[in-house]
């Protein structure tokens with residue numbers, strides 16, 4: 371930018387979690403000059419506490435566009451994993467062997483099947499999610515360690531998982547490889563639109579950028595009004611348990627149980643409305659452990675080595691928000707609750723749109739104006 375000095379950039383990305391990092395990497399690999407301003411580890415960071423599924427099977431009831439977006443990201447994910455590995459040496463351990471949700475009684479299976487039928491029967495569904503109802507007999511062949519309480523399940527060939535901490539690390543290394551600058555400890559306090567872009571005041575000083583991308587997770591709620599947008603996001607708590615490392619027994623991720631590349635088993639994850647309280651509670655953890663042990667009885671003999679709670683970034687309808695400010699052109703808002711799943715879409719589809727300066731019309735379903743109208747009664 372002519373006339374700018376110091377920390378000047380084509381794009382300032384506010385927030386260095388999975389959403390900001392995937393977007394920043396996508397912009398930097400296209401040659402844009404990017405500065406990432408991140409509050410750092412003191413903030414609530416969903417990106418460091420998640421379950422790491424790349425999950426498709428249940429996405430999009432109420433918004434078919436979200437099903438297509440999620441499927442597209444899942445399809446782009448192996449390319450993302452390959453490119454990041456080539457570029458940074460970090461293996462994000464992405465695998466897409468297909469995933470399951472399991473039911474522990476007939477009523478639970480029926481509810482799940484009914485939900486999937488409604489999802490598939492939506493008039494605007496443009497993609498197949500490939501889901502299949504799998505009876506106990508077939509399940510036992512694919513998941514040999516299931517317990518006697520499992521009555522059936524749903525399989526989706528597009529479900530997978532990764533190591534989300536390695537993903538975050540790889541995106542950070544990758545964006546820096548492409549020349550992006552990461553500034554930690556820089557909580558943004560004010561965004562001032564100016565004639566040639568935006569002046570951003572933060573704890574580390576001031577940054578000027580031609581365009582600004584708000585990717586601050588729950589922090590977007592405070593930042594969005596500064597650029598004439600609204601980000602109605604709230605925290606939703608999820609608790610997770612991790613066992614000691616076990617011999618490989620579970621090739622496919624299950625929505626609440628997955629064996630990591632290191633052998634430990636993650637059990638999760640609750641969905642609780644607890645405001646900003648990110649403490650763990652033994653009641654919820656016991657319920658998670660009990661269900662997981664009924665699904666896979668061998669877990670009853672495993673030691674739990676860790677537990678934590680983290681806060682999801684949740685919109686009212688659970689779908690992402692992608693928005694361009696009409697009042698301050700060049701300001702964008704990006705937020706979602708499935709930042710692992712959508713990392714590839716953010717890097718390969720969304721970032722090129724931002725680089726070109728406008729969101730494509732086919733992302734209109736994700737605009738925040740949808741919250742201004744009541745759903746049809």
Ligand SMILES: Cc1cc2nc3c(=O)[nH]c(=O)nc-3n(C[C@H](O)[C@H](O)[C@H](O)COP(=O)(O)OP(=O)(O)OC[C@H]3O[C@@H](n4cnc5c(N)ncnc54)[C@H](O)[C@@H]3O)c2cc1C
Nearest residue numbers: 385387389409416417421423558587589608707709710711
């Ligand atoms: C328990 C749990 C399980 C999950 N499981 C999955 C899963 O299986 N699959 C999946 O796809 N997703 C999952 N997620 C969601 C995923 O972790 C999030 O979608 C993703 O981390 C959101 O990333 P984010 O970058 O928007 O937010 P965050 O990770 O919260 O990052 C926001 C960043 O913005 C910064 N920030 C905030 N305010 C400011 C400010 N004013 N100035 C500068 N920086 C600021 C913070 O420091 C932080 O680094 C899960 C989440 C949780 C909590």
